[in-house]
Amino acid sequence: MKTIVLVILFFIINSFAVFSQNYYEQNQFALTSPGAMKYGLYGLNNPAVLAHVESPDLLFTWSDQNGKWSSLNNWGLFAAFPHISFSVLNQKAAGDAITDYKLSFGFGDPSLSIGLGYGWSAGSISAFNRSDIFTLGTLIRPNRYLSFGLIGNILTSADNEGIVEGAIRPFGNEFISLFGDYVFRNDKSEELNIWSAGAAIEAVPGIRITGRYFENKVFNVGIARSFGRAGIYSGVNFNENGKHQYNVYGIRIGAFDRNPFTGFSKNNSYLEMNLLGGVKYQRFRLFDNSNTLINLLNQIDGAMEDESVSGIAINISGMSVYREMLWELREKLKEFKLTGKHVIIYFDRTGIDGYHLASVADKIIMDPSGMLLLEGYLMGRQYYSGTLDKIGLGFTELRYFKYKSASETYSRTSMSEADEEQWQAIIDDNYELVKSSICTSRNISSGEFEKFVNEDALFLADDALKSRLVDTLGRWDLVKDIIKQLEGEEKNFSGAGSLNKNLLTDDN
Numbered sequence: 001m002k003t004i005v006l007v008i009l010f011f012i013i014n015s016f017a018v019f020s021q022n023y024y025e026q027n028q029f030a031l032t033s034p035g036a037m038k039y040g041l042y043g044l045n046n047p048a049v050l051a052h053v054e055s056p057d058l059l060f061t062w063s064d065q066n067g068k069w070s071s072l073n074n075w076g077l078f079a080a081f082p083h084i085s086f087s088v089l090n091q092k093a094a095g096d097a098i099t100d101y102k103l104s105f106g107f108g109d110p111s112l113s114i115g116l117g118y119g120w121s122a123g124s125i126s127a128f129n130r131s132d133i134f135t136l137g138t139l140i141r142p143n144r145y146l147s148f149g150l151i152g153n154i155l156t157s158a159d160n161e162g163i164v165e166g167a168i169r170p171f172g173n174e175f176i177s178l179f180g181d182y183v184f185r186n187d188k189s190e191e192l193n194i195w196s197a198g199a200a201i202e203a204v205p206g207i208r209i210t211g212r213y214f215e216n217k218v219f220n221v222g223i224a225r226s227f228g229r230a231g232i233y234s235g236v237n238f239n240e241n242g243k244h245q246y247n248v249y250g251i252r253i254g255a256f257d258r259n260p261f262t263g264f265s266k267n268n269s270y271l272e273m274n275l276l277g278g279v280k281y282q283r284f285r286l287f288d289n290s291n292t293l294i295n296l297l298n299q300i301d302g303a304m305e306d307e308s309v310s311g312i313a314i315n316i317s318g319m320s321v322y323r324e325m326l327w328e329l330r331e332k333l334k335e336f337k338l339t340g341k342h343v344i345i346y347f348d349r350t351g352i353d354g355y356h357l358a359s360v361a362d363k364i365i366m367d368p369s370g371m372l373l374l375e376g377y378l379m380g381r382q383y384y385s386g387t388l389d390k391i392g393l394g395f396t397e398l399r400y401f402k403y404k405s406a407s408e409t410y411s412r413t414s415m416s417e418a419d420e421e422q423w424q425a426i427i428d429d430n431y432e433l434v435k436s437s438i439c440t441s442r443n444i445s446s447g448e449f450e451k452f453v454n455e456d457a458l459f460l461a462d463d464a465l466k467s468r469l470v471d472t473l474g475r476w477d478l479v480k481d482i483i484k485q486l487e488g489e490e491k492n493f494s495g496a497g498s499l500n501k502n503l504l505t506d507d508n
Contacts, residue, residue: 022161022183022185022193023045023151023153023161023163023181023183024183024193024196024214026044026045026089027040027041027044027045028063028065028074028248029041029061029063029076029248029250030045031200031210031212031220031222031224031233031235032167032177032179032198032200032210032212033149033165033166033167033179033180033181033196033198034046034049034137034139034149034151034165034181035049035139035141035147035148035149035165035166035167035179036147036165036167036177036179036200037167037177037179037200037208037210038257039052039053039057039080041059041076041078041087042057042059042078042079042080042085042087042104043080043085043087043102043104043105043106043115043117044076044078044085044087044089044102044104044117045135045137045151046115046135046137046139046149046151046165047085047104047105047106047115047116047117047135047136047137048106048108048113048114048115048137048138048139048149049106049113049115049137049139050080050082050083050084050085050104050105050106050113050115051083051106051107051108051109051113051114051115051139052106052110052113052139053080053081053082053083053085053106053255054082054255055082055254055255055256056079056080056081056254056255057079057080057252057253057254057255058077058078058079058080058252058253058254059076059077059078059080059250059251059252060075060076060077060078060250060251060252061075061076061077061078061248061249061250061251062074062075062076062248062249062250063075063246063247063248063249064246064247065245065246066091066092066093067092069247069249072090073091073092073093074090074091074092075089075090076088076089076090080254083105083106083107084103084104084105084106085103085104086101086102086103086104087100087101087102087104088100088101089101089102091128094127096123096124096127096128097123097124098121098122098123098124098125098127098128098130099121099122099123100119100120100121100130101119101120101121101122102117102118102119102120102133102135103117103118103119104116104117104118104135105117106137108139110141111140111141111142112138112139112140112141113138113139114136114137114138114139115135115136115137115138115139116134116135116136116137117133117134117135117137118132118133118134118135119132119133119134119135120132120133131155132155133153133154133155134153134154134155135151135152135153135154136151136152136154137149137150137151137152138150143172144169144172144173145168145169145170145172146166146167146168146169147166147167147168147169148165148166149163149164149165149166150162150163150164150165151163151164151165161183161184161185162183162184162185163181163182163183163184164181164182164184165179165180165181165182166179166180166181167179167180174202174258175201175202175203176199176200176201176202177199177200177201178197178198178199179197179198179199179200180195180196180197180198181195181196182194182195183195193214193215193216193218194215195214195215196212196213196214196215197212197213198210198211198212198213199211202258204260205226205258205259205260206225206226206227206228206231206257206258206259206260206261207223207224207225207226207260208223208224208225208226208233209221209222209223210222210223210224210235216240217240218237218238218239218240218245219237219238220235220236220237220238220248221235221236222234222235222236222248223235224250226257226258226259227259227261228256228257228259228261229253229254229255229256229257230251230252230253231251231252231253231257232249232250232251232252233249233250233252234247234248234249234250235247235248235249268308268310268491268492269308269309269310269491269492269493269494270309270310270311270312270313270344270483270491270492270493270494271299271302271303271309271311271312271313271493271494271495271496271499272312272313272315272493272494272495273296273299273312273313273314273315273496274314274315275291275296275314275315275316275318275319275321276315276317276318276319277290277291277318277319277320278290278291278320278321279291279292279293279296279319279321279322279325280292280293281293281294293325293328293329295496296329297328297329297332299496299499300312300329300332300333300335300336301332302496302499303336303341303499304335304336304339304341306499308494309341309494309499310341310342310487310491311341311342311343311344311362311483311487311491312333312336312341312342312343312344313344313345313346313479313483313493314343314344314345314346314361315346315347315476316345316346316347316350316354316357316358317346317347317348317349317350317367317476318348319347319350319354321353323353323356323430326353326354326356326357327356327433329357330356330357330360330437333357333360333361334360337360337362342362342363342483342486342487343360343361343362344361344362344363344365344479344482344483344486345357345358345360345361345363345364345365346364346365346366346367346474346476346479347364347365347366347367347370347372348366348367348369348370348371349367349370349371349372349373350372350373351373351374351375352373352374352375352376352377352434352453353434355372355374355438355469356434356437356438359437359438359441359442360437360441362486363471363472363482363486364469364470364471365470365471365472365473365474365479365482366461366464366465366470366472366473367461367473367474367475367476368461368473368474368475369461370460370461371458371459371460371461372458372459372464372469372470373457373458373459374452374453374456374457374459375453375457376431376453376454376457377427377430377431378427379423379426379427380415381408381409381415381419382409383408383409383410383412383413383414384409384410385410385411385412385413386413388410395407395410395411396411397410397411402418403418403419403421403422405418405419405422435449435450442468442469443468444468452467452469461473480493
């Protein structure tokens with residue numbers, strides 16, 4: 001990825017000239033530079049921003065520059081999807097008309113992305129002096145305070161330009177964004193802008209006020225208003241004498257955005273999490289929808305921050321997860337509960353590790369036909385020395401330290417005293433951690449827990465309920481009713497995709 005960015009940088013720096021439809025003319029409907037707010041014009045100006053688009057979005061814009069606001073002599077349509085966009089710009093002037101099309105692609109991650117776009121035109125091409133255009137772009141966001149972009153516009157007529165754009169968020173959030181861009185070209189005629197600078201302020205969620213000043217002393221101010229999955233914006237452009245020139249308008253629909261109404265839907269839902277199957281540290285690049293530890297932790301963080309979420313309902317039936325991951329999930333759920341929100345966990349069959357996770361819940365629900373096994377911990381190793389002897393292979397162990405026992409598998413027929421000591425220490429630590437956590441969470445004594453493990457071990461549903469290991473019995477489809485009893489009102493289930501943290505990207 002870094003190599004590709006360097007190649008783009010080299011190409012941009014070595015392609016500064018002038019072409020007919022310059023950067024600012026292409027972006028007449030944009031209130032800020034591409035990387036400063038939301039998704040710019042969805043890849044028209046910097047295709048690298050498409051790497052940040054996570055759901056379909058549609059934007060229609062128009063201006064009254066060449067007539068009345070209702071005449072639609074100058075309009076644009078931008079359709080964006082994750083990693084890809086298609087835009088159409090239509091312009092009429094002096095009896096001629098031109099339609100510009102552009103297909104753009106963007107890839108990468110939140111900190112570094114690249115993009116490629118290709119544009120072509122139809123209509124009065126000679127009158128508007130159009131040419132096919134290739135756009136290369138990159139967007140670097142090393143942290144929540146800084147955004148930096150590089151753009152190269154390469155025309156088939158060999159007239160090119162390069163653009164550097166950047167934005168700073170002094171507070172690390174959307175409250176204020178300071179932005180600017182600079183165009184490199186050989187022809188610096190007075191009628192062409194070389195740079196612009198401005199600010200975007202969002203004091204109220206979803207209401208953004210912008211101002212932008214250009215090198216030739218023209219400027220614009222704008223306001224954008226979001227209603228969640230729809231929004232509108234308007235901008236007013238002034239000439240160098242401060243007189244009104246024209247207005248731009250925009251209507252957006254599709255992707256979720258911050259809005260003033262977000263805070264009104266408080267505590268009306270539960271995040272539903274299903275841990276069926278395994279949990280990985282990292283997915284395969286393609287065709288892998290497995291849960292990953294970081295995604296699960298991020299979901300809990302998102303539910304913690306989302307005012308519309310009052311709790312989490314987790315189904316751990318069929319879960320197969322390393323105990324180290326379960327410990328991390330449990331610690332994150334403990335942090336979640338400190339906010340006053342609730343955790344409900346359901347299972348049908350589980351062992352001591354699964355129950356350790358479940359014990360953090362405010363309510364544990366067990367399937368009526370389920371089973372709980374508190375089996376304790378046992379660890380062992382396989383030894384192949386006898387097998388090697390039988391097939392005539394010898395093995396010599398070079399051992400320099402007491403507890404370096406990796407080779408014992410091939411050199412011994414049983415565990416050495418040192419290896420037994422260290423394995424026992426691991427078992428004891430795991431057991432004491434689980435016992436302490438379960439006893440504290442479930443308010444049972446250490447002696448009771450020892451009895452559960454050493455004498456009972458296996459619990460059917462009724463036995464688990466009598467022993468206060470679970471709070472109630474029921475199927476997963478009755479969990480909503482149990483939550484209603486706990487909360488005093490009915491709660492909806494929502495998926496991780498509906499969390500504000502996931503609906504809103506870092507660009508918003």
